[in-house]
Amino acid sequence: MKSYTHSAYNAPPPGCQRHGIEGVSMSQEDIAGEDGFDEEAARASLSEQQRIRREKLAKLQAEGRDPFAVVTWNQSHHSAEIKEKFEELENKDVSVAGRVMSFRDIGKASFIDLQDRDGRIQVYLNADGLGADAYAEVKTWDMGDIIGVEGYVFKTRRGEISVHAKRMVLLTKAIEPLPEKFHGLKDPEQRYRRRYLDLVMNPQVMDTFKKRTRIIRAVREYLDEREYIEVETPILGTIASGAAARPFVTKSNALNLQLYLRIATELYLKRCIVGGMERVYEMGKDFRNEGIDIRHNPEFTMIELYQAYADYNDMMELCENICAHAAQVATGSTTITYQGTELRFAPPWRRLTMMDAVKEYGGIDFASVASDEDARSLAVEKGLADELKKKLKDCTKGDILNAAFEKYAEKELIQPTFIIDYPADISPLTKQKPGDPSMTERFEAFIYGREIANAYSELNDPIVQDDRFRQQAKERELGDDEAYMLDEDFVSSLEVGMPPTGGMGIGIDRLIMFLTDSYSIRDVILYPTMKPVN
RNA sequence: GGGCCGUUAGCUCAGCUGGUAGAGCAGCAGACUCUUAAUCUGCGGGUCGCAGGUUCGAUCCCUGCACGGCUCACCA
Numbered sequence: 001m002k003s004y005t006h007s008a009y010n011a012p013p014p015g016c017q018r019h020g021i022e023g024v025s026m027s028q029e030d031i032a033g034e035d036g037f038d039e040e041a042a043r044a045s046l047s048e049q050q051r052i053r054r055e056k057l058a059k060l061q062a063e064g065r066d067p068f069a070v071v072t073w074n075q076s077h078h079s080a081e082i083k084e085k086f087e088e089l090e091n092k093d094v095s096v097a098g099r100v101m102s103f104r105d106i107g108k109a110s111f112i113d114l115q116d117r118d119g120r121i122q123v124y125l126n127a128d129g130l131g132a133d134a135y136a137e138v139k140t141w142d143m144g145d146i147i148g149v150e151g152y153v154f155k156t157r158r159g160e161i162s163v164h165a166k167r168m169v170l171l172t173k174a175i176e177p178l179p180e181k182f183h184g185l186k187d188p189e190q191r192y193r194r195r196y197l198d199l200v201m202n203p204q205v206m207d208t209f210k211k212r213t214r215i216i217r218a219v220r221e222y223l224d225e226r227e228y229i230e231v232e233t234p235i236l237g238t239i240a241s242g243a244a245a246r247p248f249v250t251k252s253n254a255l256n257l258q259l260y261l262r263i264a265t266e267l268y269l270k271r272c273i274v275g276g277m278e279r280v281y282e283m284g285k286d287f288r289n290e291g292i293d294i295r296h297n298p299e300f301t302m303i304e305l306y307q308a309y310a311d312y313n314d315m316m317e318l319c320e321n322i323c324a325h326a327a328q329v330a331t332g333s334t335t336i337t338y339q340g341t342e343l344r345f346a347p348p349w350r351r352l353t354m355m356d357a358v359k360e361y362g363g364i365d366f367a368s369v370a371s372d373e374d375a376r377s378l379a380v381e382k383g384l385a386d387e388l389k390k391k392l393k394d395c396t397k398g399d400i401l402n403a404a405f406e407k408y409a410e411k412e413l414i415q416p417t418f419i420i421d422y423p424a425d426i427s428p429l430t431k432q433k434p435g436d437p438s439m440t441e442r443f444e445a446f447i448y449g450r451e452i453a454n455a456y457s458e459l460n461d462p463i464v465q466d467d468r469f470r471q472q473a474k475e476r477e478l479g480d481d482e483a484y485m486l487d488e489d490f491v492s493s494l495e496v497g498m499p500p501t502g503g504m505g506i507g508i509d510r511l512i513m514f515l516t517d518s519y520s521i522r523d524v525i526l527y528p529t530m531k532p533v534n
Numbered sequence: 535g536g537g538c539c540g541u542u543a544g545c546u547c548a549g550c551u552g553g554u555a556g557a558g559c560a561g562c563a564g565a566c567u568c569u570u571a572a573u574c575u576g577c578g579g580g581u582c583g584c585a586g587g588u589u590c591g592a593u594c595c596c597u598g599c600a601c602g603g604c605u606c607a608c609c610a
Contacts, residue, residue, distance in 0.1 A: 048579050049544055049561050106573090107566035126567060143560075156568050180545035180559050182571045187545090189602045201545090245609070290609050291535090300610070389608090451610060482609085507610050521610095533601065 053142055053175040060173070067170045073097045073148040080118035082153055083161050089153040096121060096163060097148045097171065099200065100141060102181055110139065111162075114149065119203070122162040123149050129165055143181070144174030192528050205523075208516045211330050212524055215512055218329040219303060220283065222322055228279040228305060233268035235261055235285070241490070242266030242429070244482040245288040248298075261287035265304045266429065266503065267490040270458060273306050273501050274493045281305035283508065294520045295450065298529045301508040306458070310502035312441045315455035316418050319445055319504060320347035323416065323452075323511065330515040338448055338514050341414060349416040349445070354405050357419055362408030366401050375400040394478050398423025398438060413446035428468040428484050430456035445506075447514060455504035462494035 046054070060066060076095040098116035109126040127135040129151065141147065151165040179185040184201040191198040191205075198205050220230065238257065240247035242264030250259050265282045272280045283303040292298060307314065324334045327345040334346040355366045364382065369375050375397035379385055385392055387403035401423055413419070422442040424432055430440035441457035459465050469491065475483035512524040522528040 047544055047561090052561070102570075104569050104572055105566085106569055109567040109569085111569050111572085113570075122570070124568070128567085156570090158568065158570075160568085160570070162568090177544045177560060182559065183546040185545070186547095187541090187602085189541095190545095192602095243610085286610085288609070291607080293606095293609090294604085296609060302610080454610080505610085510610070531601065 049177045050175060053173065053177070056140060056142070057173045057175055060170075067145075067173045070169065070171050073169070073171055075116075075148075078118045079114070079116050079121035082121055082163070083119075086153065086155070086161050091152055091154065093150065093152050093166075094163060095148065095150045096123075098146065099174075100143050100145045100147055101178075103143060105139070108135075110135075112147075112149075114147070114163075115200070122156070122160050123151070123165050123168075124154075124156065124162045125165040125168065130168065134168065138168050141170055142174060142177070144176070144178040145170060146172035146174070188522075189530075192522055193530055193533075195526055208512075208518060208524060209526060211516050212512050215326045215330050215515055216283065216301075216508065218326050219322055219506075219508070222325050223279075223281050223305060226279065228281045228307075229272075229277050231269070231272060231277075231280055231282055232284070233262075233265050233272075233282055235287075237262060239485045239487050241485040241487045243286075243288075244484065246290055246482055248287050248289045263288050264505070265302070266505070267487050269304055269306050270498060270501065270503070271490065271493045273308050273458075274496055274498045278308040278499075279306070292529065294522075295510070297509070297521050297525055300521070300525070302505055303508055304503065304505045306501055306503040308499040308501050311457040311500065312420070312443055312455055312502055315502040315504040316349075316351065316420075316443060316445075317347070319418075319453050319455065319506065320345070320349045320416065322506065323445075326511060327515055336515060336517075338517055339519060341448065343447060343514065344415055349418055351418045351420055351443075353421040354401060354409075354419050354423075355421070357409040357413075358401060358404045360409070361412045362404050364404055364408075366397070366404075369397060372396045379403065389480055389482075390475070390478055396423070396425045398425035402426050410446065410451075411449040414448055416445060416447045418443045418445055427456065428472050429459050429465070431459050431461075432464075450510060451507070452510050452514075453504055453506045455502065458498070458501040458503045460494055460498040460500060462491050465494055466491050 057067070074095050075097045077089070079096065079098070082089055082094060082096070096114060096116065098114040098121075100112055101115045101120060102111075102113035104111040109124065112123040112125065113120050114123050125135060125138060130138065148169040148171050149163055149165050150167040151163040153161065154164050155161055179197060179201050185191055185194075185197050191202075195205075199209070224230070236250070236252070236259045238259060240260035240263045242262075243266070245263045247260040247263050250261060251257065252259055263286055265284065265286070269280055269282060281303060282305075283301065285299045286302045287299050288296075289298065290296065305318075307318075324345045324347055327334050327336055335342060335344050337343070352360070359365050359367075362382075364378070366375075369378060372395070376392055376395060379388070379392060379395065379400045382404065384400060384403045384407060387407050388395055388399060390399065405419070409419075420443040421433060421439045422430070422444070424430070424438055424440050427440040427442045430442045433439045433441055443453075443455055444451050445453035445455075459468070469484065469486040472484040473486055509521050509524050512518070513521060516524060518524050
């Protein structure tokens with residue numbers, strides 16, 4: 001036998017040699033040295049509790065009762081259902097399964113808290129119900145083990161709905177002890193790295209991820225009912241465009257080609273509109289090679305949708321309706337509480353222009369700023385220079401308006417609010433406003449000071465689009481490595497003709513954060529990006 | 535990337551001007567046939583994140599590193 005661990009998992013029949021070459025004898029040392037395993041060392045590295053559980057398992061296996069050999073269990077009911085339908089089920093037999101979360105021995109009777117998908121159900125067991133041998137056997141099981149229980153439903157003297165066990169089967173042995181039953185698993189690092197333990201120990205976490213699924217389904221249903229077609233577009237491509245962000249770089253061996261992970265789905269979805277799909281959406285992961293914090297994970301879920309013959313006003317309506325619908329589905333109300341603040345999702349949301357927002361929250365009236373020159377003087381006067389991504393001399397009025405918005409207004413937008421009419425300089429894929437080519441038909445939705453959606457009347461003039469891309473190329477040269485990459489094929493598609501179109505992106509993780517009252521984006525992503533331990 | 539903080543038993547956490555560690559839960563042994571953070575008695579369990587340094591002596595002081603949390607910058 002090779003190692004303690006292996007022997008405990010899978011004891012070979014006596015006399016069966018699993019390793020070593022026929023006719024060649026190998027000493028224990030050779031075998032241990034060969035693959036770096038040493039039985040004594042392996043045993044010594046285990047905690048007392050790990051060792052005891054492995055020994056219990058080995059004993060079962062030696063007796064031919066390997067719990068890992070069990071294949072199925074008929075689960076007639078879940079915990080929540082038994083509690084909900086108690087009147088109907090009282091004294092009826094049920095069959096449940098789940099993880100042992102708590103053991104309470106009271107002399108010759110015991111209580112087990114069994115946890116399944118929906119919660120916990122108490123199991124009452126004694127020698128009268130199970131037989132003396134079986135009862136003694138169950139007492140050797142451990143917290144964390146997964147078991148099946150058959151018995152009848154009853155209510156204890158204290159009023160706890162329980163299953164009175166007639167038959168119990170060990171379905172899976174946990175050879176690792178669970179975290180502490182009352183405090184649970186608290187260490188954030190362990191919670192994210194070992195999410196399975198987080199899910200087992202913290203019911204709130206299970207609830208959040210169930211809600212996540214419901215929210216995503218609600219958004220899809222909302223769009224499917226309105227005849228949107230759901231599509232899938234490439235994640236790998238030679239151009240990462242459609243947003244201002246730094247991409248992840250990877251490489252195709254077959255093509256001997258540098259590829260990027262997508263940062264947005266925009267340009268492919270608009271090609272679908274060119275192709276005549278009329279209403280299209282994609283919900284999926286985008287990847288942005290940027291900072292990681294409480295609101296940003298390098299891979300995150302975004303929905304982008306495009307609707308032909310519509311504009312950004314239609315997108316505003318759609319945005320508030322989708323969010324309100326999702327809130328209703330997730331929480332039962334369109335008014336939610338996020339980190340102690342009441343947020344009202346019911347439409348209509350407040351709408352104000354970026355310029356009005358800067359006037360209201362920053363006291364600066366950009367309507368009276370005539371030129372880029374004047375704007376730059378204003379930026380110096382108001383100390384906005386630090387907010388700018390480029391050197392001041394390269395900044396336009398639009399850049400400075402946006403900087404002022406981000407500095408003064410953004411954090412004030414607590415209730416859901418649409419900020420409309422963005423500067424053309426920072427919106428290269430957006431149609432200009434009729435009568436004011438410096439501004440575009442674009443909005444961003446803000447909730448709790450955070451951007452949650454971004455939408456426009458899509459630019460469909462191929463010649464203007466080409467110019468805008470070339471302007472972005474210049475921005476790149478000026479040091480903005482987040483400027484949009486030129487996608488010539490996309491421009492070609494516009495030459496074929498894209499109908500007037502409204503488009504929108506909604507940050508799904510952020511929406512879910514609000515609707516589950518989660519402080520960090522890592523609390524709504526099952527496996528957030530983490531550095532490896534070593 | 536910068537700043538601040540953290541890393542001690544399986545888990546949650548204490549640990550005093552530096553003298554190689556404690557509690558609760560969990561585990562083991564025992565008592566108890568309606569408990570539910572059950573209770574009661576007893577007993578085990580530690581590479582104090584890693585590597586150096588100072589010191590007679592380091593969980594504690596210093597330096598470096600790793601991982602994490604918060605925060606600022608960037609971003610959605």
